[in-house]
Every structure is written in structure tokens, then in C-alpha cells.
Amino acid sequence: MSLPDSGNPGNLQDALGLKSDAQFLLTEATKQAIAQTGYHIHGEVGRGGFGVTFEVRHKDSGARAIAKVMLDPHSKEHRKAFDRECRVLASEHVPSDLLPGYITSVTTDGVQPFVVMEFIDGTPIHNYVFKPHRLTLERRIEIVEKLFRAYQRLHDSNLIHGDPSPKNTLVQNGDRIRFIDFGSSCRLSQGYGTLGTVSRK
Secondary structure, X not given: OOOOOOOOHHHHHHHOOOOOOHHHHOOHHHHHHHHHOOEEEEEEEEEOOOEEEEEEEEOOOOOEEEEEEEOXXXXXXXXXXXXXXXXXXXXXXXXXXXXXXXXXXXXXXXXXXXXXEEOOOOEEHHHHHHOOOOOOHHHHHHHHHHHHHHHHHHHHOOEEOOOOOHHHEEEEOOOEEEXXXXXXXXXXXXXXXXXXHEEOO
């Protein structure tokens, strides 16, 4: 019997009989609520500050989407971040081509709150620039310029991302910049004011 690749945590967990998919963290009521939106869970994508992100697929069309589930519905801090992200994604006053498209969200009592959004088929910017191909210096400068212009558009719409890390910045074909994870986002009351003008309400 061959041993699994020890460099793959998922394989190691499977070999030890451990659960590598976070679906076991979801209540049955939450799983049923996700299914009622027309999607079924395909697999875990990652775990973040207040929950777990899953790739889901539409039961009829097979279209891919993302379901972000808040694991602890009783955490006031996590709920604020969840509600904040839902408001941003659903807003008509932000550059929607830079954010994941909002599909639906569920906050019913007895269900772990979750939001379903567009699946962005992109690569984290640090991986896009350095792996698997190395871009020329000129191409990298072009991507950085696009990144700065994208942030400028966010700020012009009165929105600050709040966590502008490489993992939250995706690049699609054609060097298109997209942002994810808006749980730490906030608004500027006007222009580029000082921290005293920032509101998370």
C-alpha cells in the first residue's frame, strides 16, 4: 500500500481518517438552506476570519458559485463583518465589475448565515505574477498600474476594501483585476479624509 503525499494536507487527513472538508462544520439546517437556493456544495475553498467558503454548483445549470458561511451565528463581531460584506456586494453604488456578483443571502433563524456570490475564476496576484510563468518587467508594471486604477475606482465609489492583501486580489485572463473578501470594508464619509471620517456602519 502506497502512502499519500505528505505534502498534501488533505491526503494526509484522509489517510488518518480525519475530515478534510469543512461540511462537517455546517448544521443540517444550513445544508438544507443552501440546497433550497438551488445550489449544492461541491467542495471547500478556504477558511477565513468568520467562516468557511465553499464552491457550490447550481443543480440545474451546473454554474459555479461561491457560498460563504458564517459558522458562529451568535458572534456579534462576525455578524457585523458578514452583514457588511453582504451590503457591499449587493450595493448598486460600487464598481460591480471589480467585486464578486451578489446572488443571494440567507439569515434565517436556526441557520448559519451565508451569502452566495459569483465564482471568480482568477489567480491571486502574487501567484499570477511569479508562477507558473514569469512576466516581463513591463507586463508587471502594467498589472500594478491596473491594480492602482482598480483601487482608485473603489475609493471613488466611497469604499475602502479594508484588507488589500495579495490573496484578496485576483487576476483573470487579460490581466483583469478583481477583489474578494469585503468583510473588513468601510466607507469614507467624503473624499480621502482622515481616519476620523471613516465609518463602518
